[in-house]
Structures are given as C-alpha cells and as structure tokens.
Amino acid sequence: MSAPTEVEVGRAIGARVERKEDQKLLQGQAEWVDNMHVPGMVYLGIVRSPYAHARITKVDVTPALAHADVVGAWSGADIADEWQGSLPCAWLPTEDTNAPEHKPVAVDKARYAGDAVAVIAATSRGAAEDAAELVEVEYEPLPVVVDPEAALADGAPLVHEEFGTNRCYTWTLEEGEIDRLFAEADVTVSERYRQNRLIPNAIEPRAVFVTAIPANGEFTLWSTTQVPHIARVTLSGVTGIPEAKLRVIAPDVGGGFGSKLNVYAEEALALAVARMLGRPVKWTETRSEGYLSTIHGRDQVQEIELAATSEGKILAVRTKLTASMGAYLQLVTPGIPLLGAWLYAGCYDVQGYSFECTGVFTNTVPTDAYRGAGRPEATYAIERAVDALARKLGMDPVEIRRLNFIREFPAAIKAGLTIDSGDYDASLDVALEQAGYESVRAEQRARRTAGDPKRLGIGLSTYVEMCGLAPSNILGAIRYSGGGWEAATIRCLPTGTVQVLTGSTPHGQGHETSWSQIVSDRLGYEIDEVEVLHGDTAVVPLGMDTYGSRSLAVGGVALYYAADRIAEKGKKIAAHLMEVDEAQVDHVRGTFHGPETSITLKEVAFAAWTAHNLPDGVQPGLEETYVYDPPNFSWPAGAHVAIVEVDTETGAVELLRYIAVDDVGTIVNPIIVEGQIHGGLAQGVAQALYEEAIYDEDGNLLTGNMVSYLVPSAAEFPRWELHHTETPSPTNPMGVKGVGETGAIASPPAVMNAIVDALAEDGITDLDMPATPERVWRALEEARR
Amino acid sequence: MRTVSLTVNDVPHEFELDPRELLVYVLRERLGLTGTVVGCDTSSCGACTVLLDGESVKSCTVLGVQADGHEITTIEGLAESGALHPLQESFHEHHALQCGYCTSGMVLAAVSLLAENPSPSEDEIRHALEGNICRCTGYQNIVDAIGAVAQ
C-alpha cells in the first residue's frame, strides 16, 4: 500500500491528493452492474429491427416461448399495457415541438435499425440470445432518410407520419440589428461545416439489473447511469411504479460522457418484466448492440456567417443549424444543439447575434448528450470561421483574435447571458509562448520554400464555454423540465468520522476525493475520515446527478455551504459547552476557539449525539443539508494550440504537439483536473481525426462495431502539454468552474485549424471532420485538378 | 460438456464446461472474479485482458476449454501477500485510471509488456497498448505509470 496521502489538513483545496477511489478499482473489486447475480434471475434478450424504417406487420413470439429456457416473450403490442407514458424527453424547446410517442418496444413501425420490436426473458444469457433469433417478425420496408437536410426536403420519407414533416422544432435567438450589420460590413464570410456523428463509447457497456418485492410493489433498479435521480422520477412516469416505491442505484459506473445521461428503453423493460414475472431481471448490452441502442452525439450541419470591418473587427454572427435528432427524442435530444446557442460568437465581442436551429427526425439512432453537448459544435464553428475571416483579410489568426476578445467582466454578451469572469489574453499569451508560435511559423515558411511535401500547420482555438448546469430559472425559461440545483449533506458521526451525501453521482470523475478535500479544508477532518456516499436514491434522496460539468461548480458549492451550516450549528453547541457567548467563538477548520478554551468539531459532534447538554432549541445530531441553485453558469475558457504535419503525398495528418492552456477557475485537485482535460482532449482530437458513425442510404450503420468505428488507442495521440491560468469565478465562494468538457470542446477546431493552416496555400480551406488520410488526400487531389 | 482443469491465481479448479463458454465468463460467473470485465464483442478493447501462463490474452477470445491445463492470473491475483503490484501502485500514483473499467486489462497488459521488454520507450509503450482502449484518461497517465515502473 502506498503511504497515506500527505495533506495539510485545512489546506486541502488545491493539493494533489491521490484518489481514494483507486484501491478497489485497481484490485478488481469494483461493483459493476453486470456483476449482479442472484438466484431466480432472468436475462433479457431484445429483438431489434434490422431495417431503418419498416412497418411491422407481424410479430410471432411463440417459437421463442417454445425454447426450454425461456420464461417470457413479448411483442411491442403484448407489453404495451405496462406503459403509463412514453420514454421521457425533458426538453421540448418550443411550444410547437413535435414530440412523438416513444414506447420501449415499437408496435407498428420500426424507425431506425436497432429499434426494439420484441423482448425475451430467459434463464441464461445464451438462451435469451438464441430465443431472440427465434422470434418471427415480418417487416414491410419503407423508404429511409438518414441525412438531416434531406429529411427536410419535400417528399422526404416521414419518420413520424402524424406530424406531416420531419421537422421537430425551430428555435431562434436574435439580438441586435443583424441585417444592417451584415449590409454595412466591409467583409463577410460564409462557412458551412459538418459535425460528424459520434458514438460515445464509454468502455463499460450499458447494463440494467432489477429486483422486486412484488408483495410491496417495491422495485430496485441498478443501472449504468449518470442520472439515478432523474431516472427514478422519469421511470416512475413510464412504468407507473410510484416514485416512492422505486429505488435506483448507480454503483460503480464505467464512464458515461453523456451516453449514460439518459433514460433508456431497457431500464423500463427490465422493470416491467420484473413486475410481470416477479423475478429479478438483468440485461447487458454487447458493444455492437450498444452502437444501435445507446445514443449517438453531434450530427449537425452548421452554416455560420461573420460580418466584419476591413480591420478585422467582427460585428455580427449569424448561425443556422440543422441538427439530426435521430428517430426519437431521448432525454435531452432536442436541447443538445441549443446548449451551444449562446456560444456562436465565442469569446469575441459582437454587436449582432443571430442563431437558428432546426431539429430534424431521421431514421437513425437518437442523438443526445456527448461530452460537451452543443458547446463543441459552437466552438468549432466560430473558431473555424474566425480563421476563415483572418485568411480573407490576410491577418494572422492571433491578431484577429486579440482584436475581438471580450475584455471586461462580468461580460453581458450579445446572445443574452453574462460571462462570469475571464482573461483571454492571459491564456493566449501562455499558449503562444509554450508553442513557440513564431518559430513554428518560421519553420512552416522554410518548409514551404524548400518544397517539403510535409506541410506544417499551427491551429488555435481560443474558446469559452458555459457549463455548471444550471440556474433553475434559466432552465425553466428555455423549457427544460428539471431544475439545475444540487444537494449536499454532511453528517458528522459521533465517533469522529464524517459522511458526505452528494446528489452528483460520479462515474470516474473522482468526486470522493475532491469532496473529501472540500470537507477537509472547511471542517478540519483528515481526507481519510471523510466517506462520500452517492448514486443510490435511498441513501441520497436529493440530487440532480452528473452532466454538463456541473459536479464541482454546483454540487461542490452545495457541499461548501453545507459545511458552513455545520460550522454554524457546531458553534452554537460549542459556545454552550464552553459556557461563553456564541459571538465570542471563532470556527477555524474544525476547531471552535473560545476566549479561554477551545473544543473540536469532533467533540461537538459527540455532544450533539448524546444530546445531554445542548442549548435550548438546538436539535440533537450534527447533520446539515444545503441545496444550491447556482446564480449563473460557469464559464471556463482558454487557448489551445495544435501543431500538425500533413503529408501532401498520402494525406496523413500527424498531430505533433498539443498545447492546452485552460482557465477553469480555482482548482481543487490538480491531478483530477489534468486527467479530465487529458480525456476530453483525446475525445475531441478523435472527433477531428478519427471518429465518425456512418450510415448508408438504407440506414444501415456501417460503423457497427469497435472494429469499423475507430476509437483511438494510446498510439494515436501525442503527449498533452497542459498549462493553466486561473480566474476564479465570482459567482461562487470557491471560485470554481467546470472542467469535464473543456478538452472536448476546445480541441476539434484547434486541430482542424492547424490542418487548414497547413494546406490553405495548397488551396484547401474546406475540409470536414474527421480529417482522415483518405479525406485529406481526396481534397488535395481535387485541389490539384 | 467437457472437463477442464484451470489454475486461477494459484488456485486449481475443475469445471464441466460447455465448449462455447468463454474464459471471461468462466472467470466472472463461475469464479466470481468480476475484476475481469467485458467491453466489446469484437476483441477490440482489451478490458478482458488476463495473463495466460504469464502472457496477456483477451479472455473474451479464449474458450474455457482452450485454457485447459493452463495458469491464469487475473487482476485479483496480482497483489502478492497483501502488497499491490508495482504497476498497481504506479497507476494510483500517476492517476492512470478514472472510471477504472479499462484498468484491470491495462494493468495486466502492462505486466505482460514489461515481462517481455523491461525498459520500453514511451513509443513502445504506446504501441504495446494498441489493443487496450481507455475512453477516460487520454492515455498519458497510463503511459507514464508504466514508464515509471519500467525505469
């Protein structure tokens, strides 16, 4: 065992504390959902449509029922009575949003390849798989549409006939005199980008396990979910199981990245089958099945225009998005592109802002949150467009950025929100210096002059993003059905240790460690004396879960305030015990100092538990809850630089260096922050260079498994070079901002700008992600013609 | 059904196995060694990596019957007399795991790598890990954790 981490108690915030989570994970003792195994358990097998769009004319489950190990088999119609409502969509952005019914098993029509059409329960996993093959389904294939723009064309096949259109909604935001600014501009640029569809690929596949106590109508659902609390509320609505009778547990969860920020058909199905059979139920997806049943990310067409002066001052930004929803609306499908709605002017000061997004149904797996969710898309568009403007004006990408940076904070941006704090020059300065910007430019010129076929490119991304979701009143105003608060409870136990209950459920982010640091810093406990409980609605009833880089910026701040409440109550008891006036007592990190004596928080906790001698009106016990609703989003920002080499003979792109300078406010644990950025960078660079979910025109997912969809390995990445600047957020007492998504948000445009920088003189400025060798080579071939 | 003898983490076992049964499920479901996990169905991710006679294999591609007569080491068997393996220690010190789902496989792949090549370069480490996918860490800390033990 390693030596206990040395931390100066009371100075824990900011320390490189090694993670408490690691020991069990390193020894194979994690509690994954798929580990669950109890007597009498049945396995689900799901029959999925091989067609992207087809009428279901017959489903015959009798051959499956004849299988010796099968205990139940249901078509969508057979199981329809189990549902009280559709699978949830919590965000219908407009009053007239077309929201289709979404049953866990399709009844009359399959709308994407992978749509469930029947379900089997069997006593072994093998039997469930075998029996699924025995179900006889007859389909009448229908015309298919997979491209969101094609889906809007007249005469396109309709995914949901009842709407008479594939348009789900159109949402707009306009501020300033857009038309005048564009008309009067010296120069405009008009760009069109494609956001490649991505498959999140959390390495733990999704799994569900349900136990029931039929006599009491009680159900416990173990799920690989980021959102046990949201799952409980919404699954109660789908199944009719009263919320109070449903317990949801997210044990150890192997990554999420948004893909487990959802409420899925299989969760509802497992509950329904457990209710029908009175037996425990388990389902675990295979990876390939997951590619057809777990949400995808991105898949948008972006049109962005900038109006600017001849000096390069940006006057206005106009954006139009066409976003694929896929075949149904999952938990936040329609809202995802809108999470970027305020960010299409990036960190630049503009006078006019126009944004329009149309969500479109297609015969594909539903899209939803994938790391960054809306903000990578916005950042990509504005950062590439700014480079396009610089090219048009013959300016350096650094110069144009400096000319347009927002510099006064808090900054009320034209799009309508307020950026809490930032210093964009500071991050850019560090990034340029670390990259050796001028010397890279010199080498770039030298290679050109020498006619080197390996071009050098340097790309910038100066980003700002909004995270820490979110002020509940703003969420309400944009028609999201939930709140954005988070809860924390501190329970000081009588024997000197402390429990923390957090409603923000981790799946790799290291909450147990960071939360212990906060409690240690505020209340003087040793890191190892803090036990952080999470992910079980029976243990932590209040919570809004983990997504949108909200855990620290909302849940961590709730914890900070809960500690204040502990100190407040503790002070009353301490003063009473020391027989002094409360006003004479000072609390400093776990010790209450009176004029003559002092008493520790641990002693106070014991006294609060025995309750032998408490002041009047003070209840026994020392436990406090704080529910924090943030007054603003948090706005991390930074400057990233990618340096690439592009081989003009083969199209191969090599990412030589990647420099990330991030300002995420106060850092609680640097190793965790660095880890979050590393992981985000890998996913963002992967979007730029490697990953794309591809459908053929019949709606077959061509990248249907981990062989054909390239999830990069260690061999595909360079060393990440990280640096920080620190501008504390003024909106919370710790000054923290979110960090979970910055890497994935900032990096795609840095890499693509670098590639375009390398190839612009070869005539290539229009290049989409992923910049595979083939795509780059084809672009070069076309330019040579 | 076939009778199969395996030694897993130094403990001998005998099973009646369906010839279709994969080693990974023998470990997880018959022996309760749930530290070995499944991340894919195309032998791409390496989450299921174990040592077979000291060499790393993907236990999702090995049938239980093929392991007959062999020695298997899983993550649960890596620590010796209560002391973590140096690679386990190093993964902890370098923050080389986040969700931890890839970790068993990564650590065992690294054990196998260092047995073959005790002082690999960073580049050799990166290439040796090509069959092990981690979606959380961006790999750098994993590479560093292995590098630190190698030196």
Ligand code: FES
């Ligand atoms: S589970 Fe064995 S390689 Fe993925």
Ligand code: FES
């Ligand atoms: S730590 Fe999560 S996949 Fe590697």
